[in-house]
Amino acid sequence: MLHPSLMSVTPVDTSLSDRTVVTIVRKHHRLVRLAHWLNLPILFMLVVSGLGIYWASPVFLHPADRVTASRDYLADAGAAVARHLPSDVPRDQLRFWFYRHFSVGVYALAPALRLHWLFAYLFMGCGLLYLAGLVNGGGYRSLIPRRSDPREALAMMRYYFGLVPMRLVGRPWLHPRVHGKYNALQRGAYLSMPLFGLLAMASGWAMHKPAQLGWLERLFGSYDGARIVHFIAMWVFIAFLVPHIVLVIGDGWDTMRSMIVGWSKRIGEPHE
Amino acid sequence: MSDEEKTPEAPLAAEAKTDQVPSSPDSPVIASATTESERESLPDLPATESFSGSEPESEEADGAAILDETMSVRRLPRGLIAQILAPEDETPVWIDPKRLGRQSRRDFLLFGAATAVSAAGVWWLLPDGTKQQWLSPAAASRIDSIEARFGVTGQRRERFLGRVLTFDDDVAEALYSRNRRVRAYRPSDVTPLRNNYNGRTPTGGYLVSWKLTLSGLATGKETTLTAGDLSRFPVRDQVTRLCCVEGWSAVAFWSGIRFAELLRAYPPAPAARWAAIESAVNLDGAGQPDPYYVSIDLDTALHPQTLLATKQDNRPLSLAHGAPLRLVVPMKLGLKNIKAVTSIRYTADEPPDYWNERGYSKYDGL
Numbered sequence: 001m002l003h004p005s006l007m008s009v010t011p012v013d014t015s016l017s018d019r020t021v022v023t024i025v026r027k028h029h030r031l032v033r034l035a036h037w038l039n040l041p042i043l044f045m046l047v048v049s050g051l052g053i054y055w056a057s058p059v060f061l062h063p064a065d066r067v068t069a070s071r072d073y074l075a076d077a078g079a080a081v082a083r084h085l086p087s088d089v090p091r092d093q094l095r096f097w098f099y100r101h102f103s104v105g106v107y108a109l110a111p112a113l114r115l116h117w118l119f120a121y122l123f124m125g126c127g128l129l130y131l132a133g134l135v136n137g138g139g140y141r142s143l144i145p146r147r148s149d150p151r152e153a154l155a156m157m158r159y160y161f162g163l164v165p166m167r168l169v170g171r172p173w174l175h176p177r178v179h180g181k182y183n184a185l186q187r188g189a190y191l192s193m194p195l196f197g198l199l200a201m202a203s204g205w206a207m208h209k210p211a212q213l214g215w216l217e218r219l220f221g222s223y224d225g226a227r228i229v230h231f232i233a234m235w236v237f238i239a240f241l242v243p244h245i246v247l248v249i250g251d252g253w254d255t256m257r258s259m260i261v262g263w264s265k266r267i268g269e270p271h272e
Numbered sequence: 273m274s275d276e277e278k279t280p281e282a283p284l285a286a287e288a289k290t291d292q293v294p295s296s297p298d299s300p301v302i303a304s305a306t307t308e309s310e311r312e313s314l315p316d317l318p319a320t321e322s323f324s325g326s327e328p329e330s331e332e333a334d335g336a337a338i339l340d341e342t343m344s345v346r347r348l349p350r351g352l353i354a355q356i357l358a359p360e361d362e363t364p365v366w367i368d369p370k371r372l373g374r375q376s377r378r379d380f381l382l383f384g385a386a387t388a389v390s391a392a393g394v395w396w397l398l399p400d401g402t403k404q405q406w407l408s409p410a411a412a413s414r415i416d417s418i419e420a421r422f423g424v425t426g427q428r429r430e431r432f433l434g435r436v437l438t439f440d441d442d443v444a445e446a447l448y449s450r451n452r453r454v455r456a457y458r459p460s461d462v463t464p465l466r467n468n469y470n471g472r473t474p475t476g477g478y479l480v481s482w483k484l485t486l487s488g489l490a491t492g493k494e495t496t497l498t499a500g501d502l503s504r505f506p507v508r509d510q511v512t513r514l515c516c517v518e519g520w521s522a523v524a525f526w527s528g529i530r531f532a533e534l535l536r537a538y539p540p541a542p543a544a545r546w547a548a549i550e551s552a553v554n555l556d557g558a559g560q561p562d563p564y565y566v567s568i569d570l571d572t573a574l575h576p577q578t579l580l581a582t583k584q585d586n587r588p589l590s591l592a593h594g595a596p597l598r599l600v601v602p603m604k605l606g607l608k609n610i611k612a613v614t615s616i617r618y619t620a621d622e623p624p625d626y627w628n629e630r631g632y633s634k635y636d637g638l
Contacts, residue, residue, distance in 0.1 A: 021366040037383070041390045045397070057519035104402040109518065110631030111399040114433040117440045118397070141360035180359050210515060211454040211603040211638035212447040218455075223513065223521050260383050261376045267364050 025267050027181070027258040029137025035130035036259055042126055043237055045119040050234060051103030052112030059227050070095045120204055127197055142181040143191045152176065152184035193240060200233035396424050397433070437633040444637030450575050454602045454638075457511040457523045462585065465514065465522040467592040471562055472555040474612070476591055484597060488618030490539045499596055502582070505529035505537070510579055512602035514609060515638055517627075526600045528581030531573045540570070540618035547573050548623030549599060552614040566610045567625040567634065568601065570618070577602055580613070605636040 028036070051074075058072040070076055078098025082089045089097060096106045104112045134140040155176040166173035176183070182190060206216040206226035220226035248256055258264040348355045395403070396419055403412035416426070467473070484497040507527050515521040540547075547568045556562035572578060579600040582589060589595040594611025601608050607627050617623070628634040 020368055022369040022372060023364045024367055024372065025362050025364050037386070038390075041394050045394060048402075053519060057516070059519075100405045104399055105405055108399055108401060111402075111433075113517070113632065114437055115397060115399075118433065118436040121436075121439075138360055141358060144357055181362065207519075209444065209447055209638055210513070212444075212449070212452060214452075214455050223515065227519065257376075261379045263365075263367075263372070267362075 022265070023267060024263040024265055026137075026262060027264045028262050029133040029139055030262055031129050031133025032137060032139055033133075033259055033262055035126050035133060038122075038126045038129070042119050042123050045115055046123060047234060047238070048103050049112040049115035049119065050230075051099060052105060052108050053116060054231070055099045055103060055106055056109045059224060059231060068095055074098050120201075123197070124201060127194070127201070130194065143187060143194075145187065145191070146184070148179075149184040149187060152178070153188065156183050156185045189240065189244070192236070196233050196236045200230060200237075203227075203230040203233065392419060392424065395419065396429055400426065441633050441635035441637070444635050445569075448572070448603065448637050450571060454512055454577055456577075457513070459511055459525050461511065461523045462525050463522045465524045465584075465593070466520075468516060468518070468520075468606070469611075471557050472559045473592050474553050474555050476595070478553045478612075479596060482596055482614070484613060485615040486538050486617075487615070488541055488544055490541050492541070495538060499582075502529060502580070502597070505533050507582070508579060510577060510600065510602075512577065512600070514600075514602065514606045516606040517632060517636075521606075525585050526579055526581040527583035527586065528579040528597075528600065530576060531578040531580055531599075531601075532576060534580060535570070535573060541620075543620040544618035545570055546619045546622050548617040548619055549610050549613055550615045550617075551594075551610055551612045553612050564610060564626050565624065566599070566608045567623045567628075568599070568604070568608065569635070572601060572603060572637070575601075575603060603638055605638060607632070608636050 054074070055072075058074065060073050061071040062073065064071045065076070068076075068079065070079070072095070075095040075098060078096070078101075079094040082094045082097035099106050104115065134143070159173070159176055162173055202216060203220055203226040205213055206220050207223060207230065210217040210223055210226075217223055217226060220229055254264055254266050348358055395415060398406075400412070403416070406412075407415075419425070482499065484502070486495045486497065489495060506529065508530055509525070509527050511523060511525045513521050513523050547570060548565060549568060550563055550565040552561075552563050554562050554564040568578075581594075581598050581600045582596060584590070584593055589598060594613075597613050598611045599609050599613060622634070625634050
């Protein structure tokens with residue numbers, strides 16, 4: 001027997017007359033929507049607690065600075081910002097500035113670890129919800145790479161680069177034809193998120209249980225290899241957020257609303 | 273005459289709807305309601321996911337365009353793989369705008385409530401120090417007191433997060449296997465091992481009179497062992513990684529006796545499940561006595577790679593690294609690898625642990 005998601009059946013309520021109906025298209029399965037929004041507080045807490053853990057033993061180090069004795073790039077970046085702020089941070093605490101504002105803080109390893117474990121388990125649960133929603137609602141179909149993707153991705157990039165200049169000179173600038181829910185760039189970005197989630201989870205377990213899950217640690221080369229992959233995954237999540245928010249705002253209310261209510265009124269139109 | 277006979281489509285439509293209802297997890301009210309209110313859920317009907325295809329329909333899955341008058345089937349390609357990879361269905365659905373509005377209003381209300389609850393929850397879980405850094409101490413305590421009015425207190429947070437640690441420890445314990453060896457390295461892989469302890473390193477005065485006290489034994493008596501007593505045990509070499517809770521790690525070359533062999537020679541009481549291991553000579557940062565103690569479950573103590581080390585890099589242990597005897601337990605975090613051990617007490621109940629009392633987890637299995 002076929003999986004229900006493979007059967008596409010659209011019921012048409014015969015009790016509705018033409019005048020009382022509105023035409024919509026289903027967008028995101030309710031579990032996908034739930035997981036999407038749950039990710040927001042979960043990833044926030046994972047990042048702030050994760051940076052608190054990172055502070056205890058940074059991976060990316062340079063030779064100790066002669067003046068501050070700091071070896072940590074993140075601490076240096078924070079100190080550089082704090083020096084130009086009007087606030088009165090004591091000189092010996094300048095290097096804490098980044099961690100105090102973007103993490104749970106310095107010398108807070110124990111609370112940071114507790115929070116990180118809690119939200120790591122929640123993150124994995126959220127990932128399961130997302131997968132269940134993708135499979136159940138058939139949303140995974142829009143994430144599978146297509147042969148036309150490279151060409152379409154170039155067309156989309158050309159479109160985005162030309163968008164503002166063409167608007168300025170007042171020339172029409174057409175959105176490339178997109179078949180389906182996502183264009184090629186979106187497909188790549190939205191597929192990369194669960195994959196990086198998986199990578200963050202695997203590297204997290206590799207350093208959490210390197211003895212019992214030694215095979216996982218070896219998959220990342222070494223213990224520190226897993227730490228670096230985990231750190232990069234965090235930056236990917238953060239880097240995804242900026243264009244994601246900009247494009248959703250640019251695309252309009254329908255797109256934003258569809259992630260809350262699960263339907264869209266834009267039928268057969270390209271959307272971000 | 274029954275209703276069914278009057279309206280021939282009714283049973284079919286009802287059947288389709290009841291099929292859809294169980295798979296609407298966020299509309300439990302609808303699931304328990306009558307047919308009339310089930311219709312309310314129509315706007316939210318994700319037909320693709322809710323139609324549980326029964327035998328006759330699935331046979332037609334790759335062909336038929338019309339199942340019956342009330343449904344239309346989307347054409348899917350032939351072949352299972354092709355069907356799985358087919359693009360997402362974007363067939364428009366007709367909906368009564370009033371129902372759509374009601375459904376959407378419910379979704380937005382849920383969304384707003386969930387946002388408020390999440391924000392309050394995140395604030396509740398943050399450490400007090402973080403709250404005061406992110407806002408001002410005054411603002412932080414104002415929000416805290418509002419939350420406390422709803423019973424969301426700092427005490428509850430500590431209890432809850434403590435339970436999270438216990439849960440994670442239980443996972444670690446479930447993963448542990450005495451038969452699984454941790455990765456062994458070659459002596460040439462050794463990396464510098466830092467002395468990460470903030471306290472003062474004791475002077476070697478205690479070494480002259482050093483003894484290892486064993487208690488909680490099957491004999492019921494306390495036994496003291498000297499370095500000479502321990503030298504009767506076979507010495508094992510081991511190159512393993514020491515992973516600190518802070519995130520750094522180092523590969524070190526240890527030699528010492530197996531904890532399992534000490535346990536065999538001086539068996540603990542039958543009820544014992546834990547070893548409370550203490551270093552009475554440990555000093556704090558000001559040079560004052562600050563006994564250090566860890567809890568080790570006997571299952572881990574019996575692991576063949578759990579050593580009571582006497583040597584590092586083929587030389588007797590330095591004072592900084594725990595002369596004359598330290599625990600090397602590579603399947604636990606570095607903080608369990610207690611230096612300068614002076615006593616081992618076997619207990620039935622889990623003994624206290626120095627860092628657990630300071631907010632870290634207790635089992636610390638790697």
